[in-house]
Amino acid sequence: MPKLTDQTDEEILSLLETGQIKQYTLDRELEPLRAVQIRQQFLLSDYPDHIIDTIPYKHYSNYETATKSCCENVIGYVPVPLGLAGPLLINGSEYNVPIATTEGALVASLSRGCRAVRESGGIDSTQTYFGMTRAPLIKFSCGRAAKQAADWILEPGNFEKIRAQFESTSRFAKLKSINPKQAGKLLFLRVVAATGDAMGMNMISKGCEKMLQFLQTVDVFENMTVLSISGNYCVDKKPSAMNWINNRGYSISCDVTLKCDVIKSVLKTSAGALAELNSSKNHVGSSLAGCIGGNNAHASNIVAGIYLATGQDIAQAGTSSMAMVNMECLDRGDLYVSVTMPCIEVGTVGGGTSLAAQQNNLQLLTSAPDVNINAALLAQVVCGAVLAGEISLLSALCSGDLVKSHMQLNRAER
Numbered sequence: 001m002p003k004l005t006d007q008t009d010e011e012i013l014s015l016l017e018t019g020q021i022k023q024y025t026l027d028r029e030l031e032p033l034r035a036v037q038i039r040q041q042f043l044l045s046d047y048p049d050h051i052i053d054t055i056p057y058k059h060y061s062n063y064e065t066a067t068k069s070c071c072e073n074v075i076g077y078v079p080v081p082l083g084l085a086g087p088l089l090i091n092g093s094e095y096n097v098p099i100a101t102t103e104g105a106l107v108a109s110l111s112r113g114c115r116a117v118r119e120s121g122g123i124d125s126t127q128t129y130f131g132m133t134r135a136p137l138i139k140f141s142c143g144r145a146a147k148q149a150a151d152w153i154l155e156p157g158n159f160e161k162i163r164a165q166f167e168s169t170s171r172f173a174k175l176k177s178i179n180p181k182q183a184g185k186l187l188f189l190r191v192v193a194a195t196g197d198a199m200g201m202n203m204i205s206k207g208c209e210k211m212l213q214f215l216q217t218v219d220v221f222e223n224m225t226v227l228s229i230s231g232n233y234c235v236d237k238k239p240s241a242m243n244w245i246n247n248r249g250y251s252i253s254c255d256v257t258l259k260c261d262v263i264k265s266v267l268k269t270s271a272g273a274l275a276e277l278n279s280s281k282n283h284v285g286s287s288l289a290g291c292i293g294g295n296n297a298h299a300s301n302i303v304a305g306i307y308l309a310t311g312q313d314i315a316q317a318g319t320s321s322m323a324m325v326n327m328e329c330l331d332r333g334d335l336y337v338s339v340t341m342p343c344i345e346v347g348t349v350g351g352g353t354s355l356a357a358q359q360n361n362l363q364l365l366t367s368a369p370d371v372n373i374n375a376a377l378l379a380q381v382v383c384g385a386v387l388a389g390e391i392s393l394l395s396a397l398c399s400g401d402l403v404k405s406h407m408q409l410n411r412a413e414r
C-alpha cells in the first residue's frame with residue numbers, strides 16, 4: 001500500500017471504510033491536523049452540518065501531544081469558558097485562580113471570597129502530608145500464606161529491599177510505606193510514595209510493577225498470583241473513607257480570621273450567621289446525608305474548575321474535593337475559618353499539564369512570572385480557593401442572595 005501521505009483524503013476515507021487501515025494509523029502517519037480532519041469526515045459524515053460545525057478542530061496547537069498522550073480518536077476539542085478569580089492571598093503571595101466552568105456566578109462568587117480573604121490579611125496555609133498511593137492486589141493459596149507474605153513486607157530490612165527496586169524506576173519516585181490489608185487469601189498492598197511534581201499515578205504504577213517482579217523472587221511470594229496492579233485499596237477515583245482518614249496526594253490545611261467589618265461590607269452577613277449555617281449545613285446536614293468528606297458547601301465547584309483549567313486528571317476532581325470547613329466566632333465579631341483537605345491529587349508535570357493552554361494557566365496562577373508553580377504550591381492554591389469559595393457561597397446563603405445572583409448570572413438574556 002502506498003504511504004498515506006501520498007494519498008488523497010478520499011482515498012484514505014475509502015481505506016478506513018473498507019477496514020484496510022485503522023483510525024490510529026491516521027495519527028501515526030499523517031500530520032496531526034489532517035488526521036483529525038479526515039477522522040471527522042469518517043466518523044461524522046452522517047450528522048447534519050450544523051452539528052459538525054460546532055465542534056471546533058482548527059487552531060489547536062497541541063494535537064501532537066494530545067494524540068500521543070492525552071486522547072485517542074481525536075475529532076476536535078470542546079471549548080470551555082475560562083475565568084480568572086482572585087487575586088487570592090496565601091502565605092503572603094497573591095495568586096490568580098484560573099477556573100474553567102460553565103457554572104455562571106462561580107467565578108464572581110469566588111472573586112468575592114478572595115477579596116474578603118485579602119482584606120482580612122490573607123490565608124495561612126500548611127501542607128501536612130504528601131503521598132500518592134497505588135494498591136496492587138495479589139492472591140495466595142490460603143489465608144495463612146497471605147499473612148506470611150504481609151509479615152515479610154512489614155519487616156524493616158525487607159522494606160529497604162523493596163524500596164531499592166521501586167525507586168530504580170524513576171529519579172522522582174520515593175517509596176514511603178507499604179500498608180498490607182488482607183481479606184482471606186487476597187492481599188492488598190497500599191503503596192505510598194512521593195512522586196515529585198507529578199500527580200504520580202503512572203510513576204507509582206511503574207514502581208509497583210517492579211516491586212511485584214522482585215517479590216516473585218522471594219520464597220513466601222513464590223506461589224502468588226498478581227490479580228491486578230490496582231486492587232481499589234489505593235483508592236483512586238472512587239469515594240472512600242480510606243483517603244479521608246489516611247490521606248492521598250496532598251493534605252492541606254488553610255485558615256484565615258475574617259474581620260468583622262469585612263464580613264459586613266464584602267460578604268453582607270455576620271460571623272454568627274456564617275458559623276451557625278456552617279455548623280447546621282456542613283456538619284449536621286452532611287452527617288444526616290451520610291457524606292464522607294462532604295463537610296463543605298461546594299468544594300468540588302472550585303476543584304473541578306481549577307483541574308479543568310490546569311490539566312489535572314478531571315476524574316479525580318470528586319475525590320480531591322473532600323473538605324472539612326470549620327468556623328468559630330471570635331471576639332469583636334471576627335470569624336475564624338479553616339478548610340482541611342486530605343486528598344488533593346495534583347501535578348504540574350505529566351498528563352494534561354503538558355498541553356499548552358493548561359501549562360500556561362499554571363503560569364497564570366502567579367502574578368510573579370519568575371515564581372515556579374510546583375505541585376505542592378498548586379495544592380495550597382486549590383485548598384485556599386476552596387476556602388474563599390466556601391465563605392462566599394455560605395454568605396450568599398445567609399443573606400438570601402444565592403438564587404437572585406444565580407438568576408442574574410445563569411439566566412442572562414441572550
Ligand code: ADP
Nearest residue numbers: 172195196197198199200201202203349350351
Ligand atoms: P504521572 O505519574 O503523574 O501519571 P507521568 O507518567 O507523565 O505522570 O510522569 C511524570 C514524568 O515527568 C516522568 O517521566 C518524570 O520523570 C518527569 N518529570 C520531570 N520533572 C519532574 C518533576 N519535577 N517531578 C516529577 N516528575 C518529573
